[in-house]
Amino acid sequence: MSRFLHARPGRQQGFTLVEVAIVAAIVLIAAVIGIPAINGYIIENKVPAVGQELHRFIARTKVSGQGLGNTPYTGIGIVQLAHALRSSSVITVAGAGATATVRHGLGATDGRVVLAADTITTSGDAFGLTLDKVNEAACPSLAAVMQRVSERIVINGITVKQPGTGGAAGTYNATGAEAACTSGDTNSFSFTAR
Template identity: 50%
Template sequence: MGIQKIALQASRPFCRQRGFSLIEVSIVTAIVLLLAIIGIPAVGSYVIENKVPKVGEELARFVLQTKVNAPNGSTEPFTGIATTNFANLVRQSSIFSVSGTDATTKVLHGLGRAGEVTVAAADLGAGFAITLTNVNHVACPAIASVMQRVSDTMTVAGTTIKDASTPYSALSTEALCTPGDVNTFVFTAS
């Protein structure tokens, strides 16, 4: 009986194994790569856009804390303010990246590649300025909208977007933002 079974199996045609051909695998790989090429920049923009409220909140907190703690009766309450003051506030933050100490302190904001935050006295110490460099255009109008509540003057790319005679406009701010990680904001408070 065993020999007959083997003979019967030998007389049947070989069953082809089913699988994917090289062409089918190549087509699927090409489609996945195309979707990745299209999707990765969108994901990067989404990540930056989601950081804006947290970055803005920390910057606004620094502005308000600095104003509250300014010496009363002084015409130059912010003389000597520097990036290290901001770095001390956000050093343990998961939002900002702080490196260095004292004069070498560097704070990165994460709203663009190598985007940095600097703080310095303005108007001979009567105010202080927070400068954000290399801000991605996706974050432009949103960070300005958050900061316009606590800033007396604001500029983007050297153009004033808010001061005593210029009311803030999100639309005009968005129009001034250059595509890419190249925008510079200056927020001044007193």
């Protein structure tokens, strides 16, 4: 018989501890590099769906405010937002009434959406949606999606769209929106509509 068919007695075949450690290190490095990129890709792909839900909410709120005078949004808040978005498949609503919490899913797990009366010319003549803790992967594409239905957009305190004068539509500053975005789950957005 050939000497290649039998292993030498006392010698086991397999991987050495050094070989296993090298493979484990390579897998760990690939995971550390790849997981944030995958997370960013997932968040970026959620932006259109979240934007569509917010578009629908804004449209419904505008219709509901018609014929209610100069300040139709006075007193609007989390109750209306939670009620309108409760059946959303991309925005999460927990709780009910004034203690409800609305989460956007575009970054930190505790990133919220808040609704309040806002001002364009008179207090309560507009309403504002604020999103906090938004990941950089959703920024500035979220602003680009929302610029069609928002009269004012503020990202991290920087105004990138201002209402036009005399009822004219304002101009959206895409370059300014990109420059206003920061790294991580640190971005906050304010969208004002009426």
